Amino acid sequence: MSLNEDLTRLSATDLAAAIHTGEASAVEVAAAHLDRIATVDGAVHAFLHVDREGALAQAAAVDAARAAGNPPASPLAGVPLALKDIVVQKGVPTTAASKILEGWIPPYDATITTKLKQSGIVILGKTNLDEFAMGSSTENSAYGPTGNPWDLTRIPGGSGGGSAAALAAFEAPLAIGTDTGGSIRQPAAVTGAVGAKPTYGGVSRYGLIALASSLDQAGPCARTVLDAALLHEAIAGHDPRDSTSIPEPVPAVVQAVRRGQGDGIKGMRIGVVTQLGGEGYQPGVLDSFRAAVAQLADLGAEIVEVSCPHFQYALAAYYLIQPSECSSNLARFDAMRYGLRVGDDGNHSAEEVMVATRGAGFGAEAKRRIMLGTYALSAGYYDAYYGSAQKVRTLIKRDFEAAFGAAHVLISPTTPVTAFKIGEKVDDPMAMYLNDLATIPASLAGIPAMSVPSGLAADTSLPAGLQIMAPALGEQAMYRVAGAYEQARNAAAGFTLLDRVAEVPTVAGR
Numbered sequence: 423m424s425l426n427e428d429l430t431r432l433s434a435t436d437l438a439a440a441i442h443t444g445e446a447s448a449v450e451v452a453a454a455h456l457d458r459i460a461t462v463d464g465a466v467h468a469f470l471h472v473d474r475e476g477a478l479a480q481a482a483a484v485d486a487a488r489a490a491g492n493p494p495a496s497p498l499a500g501v502p503l504a505l506k507d508i509v510v511q512k513g514v515p516t517t518a519a520s521k522i523l524e525g526w527i528p529p530y531d532a533t534i535t536t537k538l539k540q541s542g543i544v545i546l547g548k549t550n551l552d553e554f555a556m557g558s559s560t561e562n563s564a565y566g567p568t569g570n571p572w573d574l575t576r577i578p579g580g581s582g583g584g585s586a587a588a589l590a591a592f593e594a595p596l597a598i599g600t601d602t603g604g605s606i607r608q609p610a611a612v613t614g615a616v617g618a619k620p621t622y623g624g625v626s627r628y629g630l631i632a633l634a635s636s637l638d639q640a641g642p643c644a645r646t647v648l649d650a651a652l653l654h655e656a657i658a659g660h661d662p663r664d665s666t667s668i669p670e671p672v673p674a675v676v677q678a679v680r681r682g683q684g685d686g687i688k689g690m691r692i693g694v695v696t697q698l699g700g701e702g703y704q705p706g707v708l709d710s711f712r713a714a715v716a717q718l719a720d721l722g723a724e725i726v727e728v729s730c731p732h733f734q735y736a737l738a739a740y741y742l743i744q745p746s747e748c749s750s751n752l753a754r755f756d757a758m759r760y761g762l763r764v765g766d767d768g769n770h771s772a773e774e775v776m777v778a779t780r781g782a783g784f785g786a787e788a789k790r791r792i793m794l795g796t797y798a799l800s801a802g803y804y805d806a807y808y809g810s811a812q813k814v815r816t817l818i819k820r821d822f823e824a825a826f827g828a829a830h831v832l833i834s835p836t837t838p839v840t841a842f843k844i845g846e847k848v849d850d851p852m853a854m855y856l857n858d859l860a861t862i863p864a865s866l867a868g869i870p871a872m873s874v875p876s877g878l879a880a881d882t883s884l885p886a887g888l889q890i891m892a893p894a895l896g897e898q899a900m901y902r903v904a905g906a907y908e909q910a911r912n913a914a915a916g917f918t919l920l921d922r923v924a925e926v927p928t929v930a931g932r
């Protein structure tokens with residue numbers, strides 16, 4: 423292995439240490455990852471845009487600060503990161519994987535982007551996703567699908583498949599995702615990565631292109647729980663520019679991971695949700711989950727069964743609330759303000775240009791949701807659809823409250839199935855929506871939830887994920903369990919999951 427390949431295999435924690443001690447410069451680390459992207463991303467297609475010059479300049483600034491004797495800007499100073507292309511970055515093209523935003527260059531940074539820059543984290547580029555983050559496979563991207571590094575003919579999950587694939591293909595040790603109904607957790611699960619959705623309001627939404635505002639939450643993705651926790655602390659915190667941002671201090675999740683790895687989880691009560699498993703779940707996924715439950719019990723946790731009867735309505739409620747909010751949010755793409763404009767030749771009215779632009783600029787799934795949402799919100803149907811869905815949302819929150827009376831955290835498989843073939847479900851929206859069965863309840867309740875690799879499902883030899891959910895602001899309990907479980911699973915298996923990812927073919931990309 424060349425030195426470059428060694429650097430791309432390291433965790434963010436180890437890279438930060440190497441940069442801090444001077445074993446490697448931030449520029450070397452950034453260059454190694456940019457080279458890796460250039461070598462494999464033609465095959466993986468995790469990135470929509472690679473900002474080589476910007477990344478090297480950010481890395482050089484980290485090296486210069488170190489040379490000047492300044493303390494590191496953060497525990498992740500100099501570590502490269504892949505940014506989901508729904509988070510705006512000043513001067514760097516942002517498309518949300520939609521044709522309608524083609525050519526748009528944001529004039530400002532999202533709060534997350536600002537925080538990453540202030541932490542000395544080096545942004546390598548923007549990653550692929552389902553158009554406006556609607557989907558579970560990254561196939562709804564207007565710029566073509568992303569391959570799962572475990573098997574490039576399979577999906578890497580969605581909507582944040584690009585971020586997850588970048589981690590599994592060793593193109594970046596850290597990534598940012600956004601999660602509305604599972605878009606951080608589901609891609610993490612099917613690629614063998616770690617992904618966490620913070621408590622709603624825990625990370626600023628300022629500068630995230632809005633999908634469903636009452637559900638959208640950005641969060642960290644990484645190859646280890648500790649790396650995810652470090653990134654979590656770097657991006658979280660109150661932001662006056664986001665009216666739904668919460669004022670509570672950033673949860674000390676790094677400390678929580680270390681506690682889980684050091685003291686373990688003895689005495690913690692962990693609830694297995696009866697409704698999240700069984701019918702519709704692949705046997706190998708359920709086996710992997712049962713093994714995880716046994717491992718948590720071995721660690722000294724008390725396992726209890728909890729019932730959340732209203733979860734059976736979660737998917738239906740989500741697919742009314744999400745399209746309703748998204749139909750309203752996507753109204754801003756009116757051909758006047760951003761990106762694409764079709765038919766503006768002087769012979770057409772503003773309305774005609776708007777219709778032509780939206781017709782050409784939005785993909786099939788975006789149009790489907792705009793129609794569903796507009797219908798659900800229309801006079802006469804509002805109470806029957808949107809109103810009922812909001813009532814179900816309340817009942818799901820109450821189910822969680824009752825369950826957290828009996829357990830510190832709740833667990834389930836993250837996804838019902840492992841990565842499926844590209845093309846397998848594109849023509850069947852219902853089959854696609856069913857991927858979100860286990861992730862959506864936490865989204866509707868606004869509580870933190872994360873996915874940690876639980877090994878390979880025996881029936882497909884593909885990664886499965888353990889979902890850990892905690893009460894609002896309960897990130898510390900969630901990360902403590904995740905840290906303890908990851909350590910125990912790796913020790914028992916004798917390897918980390920991503921050590922086993924097949925070598926990705928070399929096909930030059932951007």
Ligand code: GLN
Binds near residue numbers: 601605
């Ligand atoms: N798959 C879900 C959807 O299509 C979730 C997407 C997301 O979390 N952004 O809406």
